[in-house]
Amino acid sequence: MLDSSCGRASDIALPWPVWAWPAALDAYDAAMMVELVTKPLVSLRNAGKIYKNGTVALAGLDLDVREGEFLTLLGPSGCGKSTILRLIAGLDSVSSGTLTRGLARDRASIGFVFQDPTLMPWASVFDNVFLGLRLQGISRRDAAPVVNEVLALVGLGAEATAFPRELSGGMRMRVSIARALVLHPPLLLMDEPFAALDETTRFKLNDDLLTLHGELATTIVFVTHSVYESVYLSHRIAVMAARPGRIIEEIAISAPSPRAKNFRTSTAYANFCAQASLALQGAMDEVLK
Numbered sequence: 166m167l168d169s170s171c172g173r174a175s176d177i178a179l180p181w182p183v184w185a186w187p188a189a190l191d192a193y194d195a196a197m198m199v200e201l202v203t204k205p206l207v208s209l210r211n212a213g214k215i216y217k218n219g220t221v222a223l224a225g226l227d228l229d230v231r232e233g234e235f236l237t238l239l240g241p242s243g244c245g246k247s248t249i250l251r252l253i254a255g256l257d258s259v260s261s262g263t264l265t266r267g268l269a270r271d272r273a274s275i276g277f278v279f280q281d282p283t284l285m286p287w288a289s290v291f292d293n294v295f296l297g298l299r300l301q302g303i304s305r306r307d308a309a310p311v312v313n314e315v316l317a318l319v320g321l322g323a324e325a326t327a328f329p330r331e332l333s334g335g336m337r338m339r340v341s342i343a344r345a346l347v348l349h350p351p352l353l354l355m356d357e358p359f360a361a362l363d364e365t366t367r368f369k370l371n372d373d374l375l376t377l378h379g380e381l382a383t384t385i386v387f388v389t390h391s392v393y394e395s396v397y398l399s400h401r402i403a404v405m406a407a408r409p410g411r412i413i414e415e416i417a418i419s420a421p422s423p424r425a426k427n428f429r430t431s432t433a434y435a436n437f438c439a440q441a442s443l444a445l446q447g448a449m450d451e452v453l454k
């Protein structure tokens with residue numbers, strides 16, 4: 166049971182042996198234990214970002230990304246969610262304060278999935294996913310088992326030879342996720358990856374993403390505008406307000422992960438959604454002031 170909690174419980178140095186954990190420890194407790202004993206992968210302290218045109222995108226931001234967690238940034242448009250992901254990825258730098266990373270800042274360490282899958286239209290699904298390995302100088306032949314394994318993981322094992330135009334929106338997004346996962350990044354950044362999809366596809370991809378998170382032991386920082394999606398996916402939600410972008414509330418989602426079948430219809434889910442909605446409403450009210 167412990168091994169399925171968040172995929173890391175058995176691989177990290179714990180201050181006491183696993184056999185000594187209480188027998189009743191459930192998956193959620195195990196995830197919380199991991200949180201307590203691991204150092205942050207990324208820490209932002211009093212971080213600010215001012216763009217060249219003078220826009221103050223972020224101010225006084227304190228945020229830790231803890232190894233193994235599923236952290237969601239939830240907030241209104243323009244509050245700096247994408248800016249935070251770009252800073253974490255090293256695509257941009259803080260204007261003030263500090264950002265420290267406990268992992269290398271290269272393509273293999275940090276995967277990035279954007280809202281738009283941006284696939285190469287002339288290349289097959291296999292070749293789109295192979296790209297990252299090709300750029301590392303790995304031959305097609307050597308890469309094939311890895312690419313095929315990742316395609317199977319995202320449910321596209323039978324689509325390797327298809328072209329992007331032949332896929333549905335949800336399938337294209339799966340290719341985009343596979344492209345990021347093929348390098349086995351310890352940290353995966355996802356910027357509203359499911360925003361353009363219909364609700365049924367989105368629900369399915371939410372479940373698949375949680376399964377992947379458990380299986381691959383990857384830390385995920387996820388951005389969404391959806392309260393429901395944030396509660397369903399996350400261990401922790403950082404609710405943000407705009408002008409300047411900052412975190413106004415952190416909400417721990419203390420529900421077993423992976424989610425139970427009836428979680429979306431449970432009272433606990435409704436209560437967490439109400440809490441996140443209220444926080445988001447607070448963020449919107451601040452913008453309107």
Ligand SMILES: Nc1ncnc2c1ncn2[C@@H]1O[C@H](COP(=O)(O)OP(=O)(O)OP(=O)(O)O)[C@@H](O)[C@H]1O
Binds near residue numbers: 221246
């Ligand atoms: N390259 C840039 N140059 C100048 N201003 C920028 C730049 N990128 C973002 N901004 C501004 O910084 C602020 C935060 O932008 P960001 O894209 O991080 O917000 P967001 O929370 O991701 O919004 P959305 O939900 O709409 O994607 C906004 O006011 C935006 O206009």
Ligand SMILES: [Mg+2]
Binds near residue numbers: 246248356
């Ligand atoms: Mg954005």
